[in-house]
Amino acid sequence: MTARLNRRDWLAQMQMAALGLVGCRADETPLAGGWVGAAAQRGHRLRTLKSGALPVAAVQRRAHVLVIGAGVAGLAAARALGQAGIDDVHLLELEDEAGGNARGHRMAGMDCPLGAHYLPVPGDEAAEVCALLADFGLARFAHGRWVWDERHLCHSPQERLFFEGAWHEGLLPPAEPGSDTLAQYRRFSLLVSQAQREVGFSMPALHTPWTAAHAALEAVTFADWLGRHGLDDARLRWYLDYCCRDDYGADAATVSAWAGLHYFASRHGFHPPGDEEAEREPVLTWPEGNAWLTRRMAAPLADRLHTGRTALQVIERLYEVEVLVWNEATGQAERWTAHRVVLALPVFIAARLMGTGASEALREVAAQAHHAPWLVANLHLDAPLLPRLGTPSAWDSIAYGSTGLGYVDALHQSLRPHAGPTVLTAYLALPVAQRAALLADDWRPWAQRVIGDLAALHPDLPQRLQRIDLMRYGHAMRVPLPGTRTSPAHQALSNLKTRVTLAHADLAGYSVFEEAYTLGVQAGFSLARTLRRSRHA
Template identity: 40%
Template sequence: MKADRRALLGLGAVAAAAAGGGLAYALGREAPLPGGALAGADMARGHRLRTGGFPAPSRFEDVDLVIAGGGVAGLSAGWRLADAGYDRFKLLELEDHVGGNARSGRNAISAYPLGAHYLPVANKEAKALQHLLRQLGMITGDRDGVPIYDSEQLCADMQERLFWQGRWQEGLIPRTGITAQDRKDLAAFEAAMAAFSKRIGADGRPAFAVPMAYSAGDADLLALDTLSFTAWLDARGWRSPVLRAHVRYAMRDDYGTEPDQVSAWAGVHYFAARRGWAADGVNDNELTWPEGNGRLTRRLAEFLPGKIAAGHIVHRVAREGSAVLVDSFDVATAATVRTRAGAAILAMPHFVAKRVCGEIADPPGFSYAPWLVANVTVDRLPEGRGVPLAWDNVSSTSNSLGYVVATHQGPDAITPATVLTWYLPLSDMPPEQARRLLVQRPADEWKRIVRDDLLAMHPDLEPAIRRIELWRWGHAMIRPTPGFLARGAAVTPAPPLFVAHSDLSGLSLFEEAHYHGVRAAEQAMALLGHPHESLL
C-alpha cells in the first residue's frame, strides 16, 4: 500500500528539532554557513503579469496551434502532437527552461531535482503514460501482456528508512514503541484503504484511479469531497497519534497541505489509487533518477526540436473570429510577439490562465502550496545507527519531509560525495503568509534551518556540508481542499481554446498533468482536422 511506503510517524517543528539535536547549538556556537544560492521560479517575470505594461505587438507570426506553458502538461501536449505526426505548432514558455515543478539542477557531484523526484509504476488505466514510458525505454517489453520495467530506472534498495527512537529502521512505519491502540487504528485504516483500492464503481471503473479521470462516479464516493480528511478520520474514531502523524506526512508529501484542509476524496485517493501494473513484482516501486522528474521533462522536450520558445511571457490570449491571438513578451528582445493560431492550449496554472485569458472562469477555492527545496552537497554519505542509507530518508522528529539521495541510483552511488535533496512544505500557515515568508526570510536563515535539521539526524555531517542551494516554489502545487472535484470542470473554455494542467485535477501529479496535456492535444487535433487514434 502506498501509505506503507511514505508514512512518516512523528511531528515537531524543524527549528525545534534542530535546536534539540544540532551540533552547533549543542556546542554553544554556530558553525559558519556554507555557500549556495537562493533561487526559484522567476518571480519578476511572473509578477509582470500583474503589473502589465507590455509593449504593443511589433512582430507577427502565424501557426496552426500554440501551446502556452512548458511544464509537464505543455510538454505532454507537444509530445502527443509530435507522436501523431502533427508538427504545425509552437510552445511558449515564460522561464528560460521548460519543466515546471519537475525541473532539475546539476553540480560537479551529481544532477539533482528542484521539485518532483519520482514517478510511481503506472496504473493499468494509464494507457497514454505507458505509451510514453515505452518510447522512453522505461518499459522494455511485456510478460503475458503485463509491462516489464527497466530495473535500472526503478528505485534501488534500500528505498526508504525512518529515524525513529534514535535509530534508523527500514520502511517508514515504526516497528517498535507503539501502543496496542496505535496498531489497532493503523490496521483498521489500512483495511479501509485496501477496500477502497479494490472497489469497482457502478460504472465499472475503479473507485479511485490514476489519472483520476478514470475514477468511479458513485455518489457516496463523490460525497467524500464535501468534508476534510481529518473530519472523515474523526467520524471513524481513529485518533491514534501515530496514525494521525502517518496521514499528515502523506498529505504534505503529495499535496503540501495539512489533512484538516485536504478533501477526504483526495486523502483516500493518496492511499487507494495506486495499483501499479507491472511484471516481476515491482508494482509498488517507482521510477527515479538523480535529477528526479527532470529526466522525464528533458526527454519530453527532446521530442520537440525547434518548437520551444523559452523566455516568452504569454500575457494575452483572445479570440479573433474563428482564430486565437496569443501575445507574448520576448524577454531577450523586449518585444511583444503576436501569434495568430487556429487553436491554443493554455498549459499553465489556473491563477496564470485566468489573468491572461478573460474566458477562463475563476470559481472560489483555488489555492497553491508553497515549498522550499534545498540541495545540500556533502563530502561523504550520512551515517547513523541502524539500517544503512536509503534513497528516501525521513525523521520522525522533523517537520521537514526529510531528504532523498541524488546518487542513490547507478554507479555514482558508491562515491563518497553526494547531494541530499531536502523538502519542506510550508503547510502550517496560510499559503499567502508562507509565500511572504519565502520571499522575506534571508537565505542565511533558511540555510540554518536546513543545516540544523540535517544535523539533528546526522551530527556527523557538520564538517562535511559544502553547499546549500535553496529553491523557492511560491505556487508549487494546487491544494485539493474540500470541493475541489468541481473546480476543474468549471474553468474549461470553448474551442478553439483548450486548457491543460494538473490544476484541472486538483492533484499536482505527473500522471494528471500528462493526461490533461494528451487530452488537450487530441481535442485540438480533432478541431484542426488531423486524424489520430486516441491514447486515452
C-alpha cells in the same frame, strides 16, 4: 571502524543547529549558495501590469497551435499533437528550461532534482503514462504484464524513518505487537481496501467515473473522516499528515477525505506491519528526478520550444487567438497569432491571461483554487555522512515528528563502487502564510532552516556541506480542498468549447505527474481531431 560521536558532542551539534549557527563551516568560510531557477519577478510581471500598460510588440510570430507552459501537461499536449500529425506546434515557457515542477539541476558535476523526484510504477489505468515509459525504453509489455527496466527502479534500501534515536526501514512508524497503534494501522488498512472495492479509485483519477460516494468523501476533510472512524493514534496521524503534505502540499486537516484515501487506494493500498501480502510500491527514479522524463519529452521540439517567454495576455478572436509575450532575453514584447492555443498553466494564471475573455467557470475555479508554496534545497556534500544506528543510507529519509518532507540522496541510484561526494535534496511544503517570506530576496534564513533540520539527523552535515542551492515555488501545487472536484465550475471546465484549450494538473484538483501528463495527452489528441474536422469541413 567508522568513528561515532559521543552523546555530549551530538547534543552540542543539536544546540548549534537550533541556534542557527550552522550557516558557516568549521573553518568560518561563509556558506556558498543562493536561489536557482527563474527570478520570481518573471512570474509577477503579469500581476503588476495593467491593461493600459501592456508593451507594444516589436516582433510578430505565427503558429498553427501555440502551447503556453512547457511543464508536464504542456509537453504532453505538444507530444500528442505531433503524434497526431500536427507539426506546426510551438511552446512558450517562462523558465529557461522546460519541465515545470519536474526540472533538474546540477551541482559539482552531479545531477539532482529541482522538484518532483520519482514516478510510482503506473497501473493499467494509466495507459497514456505506460505508453510514454515504453517509448523511452523503461518498460515493455510481455506475457500480459508490464516488465520494468530494473536499472531505473529505486535501489534498496528505498525509504527509512528516524524514530527514537535510530533509523528504521520504511516510513511507517513502528508499532509494538498488541498495541493500539498496530490495531489502528490494521483498521485503516481495512477501510482503504473497502474504499477500493466499494467507491473506486484509479491513477489518474479522471479514469474513474465520479459518483455520489466520491462526492460524499470530498465533502469533508481527511482528518474529520479519520476522527469519525476512531483513528486518532499519534503515529498513524503523523504518517498520514506526512503523506498528504508530500502529495498535496497540505495536511489531513486541510485536504479532502477523498484525496486522503486516493493517496493509498489509487495505487497499492495501505499495509500495516506484519502484512505478509505487503509489497513495497516500486518507483522509478533518477538522480535528476523527473527531469529525466521531461527533458526527453522536450528534446524533439528543438527550436519550436521558446524558453524565457512570459505570457502577458491572451485574446480569443473569431478565427484566431492573439498572445502577447515578453521575451526575457531581448527585453522586447512579441505578438504570436495562432489558430488554437493550449493553456497548460495553473488556473489562476490562465484566468489572468484571459482577462475579461475568461469563462465564468474559469474565473470561479481560479478564485477557489488554493496552491501550496514549496522550497526545494540541494546540498552538495564533499563526503558521506557518518552512519547512525539502524537502517543504512537510503534513497528517501525522513524524521518522525518533522514538519519537513525529509530528503533524497541523488547519488543513491549511482552504480559507483564506493561512497563519496553526493547531493541531498530536501523538501518543504509550506503554509500559504509563509509565501511572502519565501519570495523575499534573502536566501540565507531558508538555507539555515534546512541545514538546522538536517543537522538534527546528521550532526556532521554542516562540516560536510560545500554549497546549498534553493528553488522556491510560490504556487507549486493545487491543494485538493473539500468540494474541489464537486464544484460545478470545476466540472464545467472540461466542457468548454473555445479556441483556447485548458490542460494542467489543476484540472484534476491536485498535482501529480500522472494527472498532468494524461490531461495533456487528452487535450492534444482532442485538439488534433478538431483541427482535422475543420480542415475537411
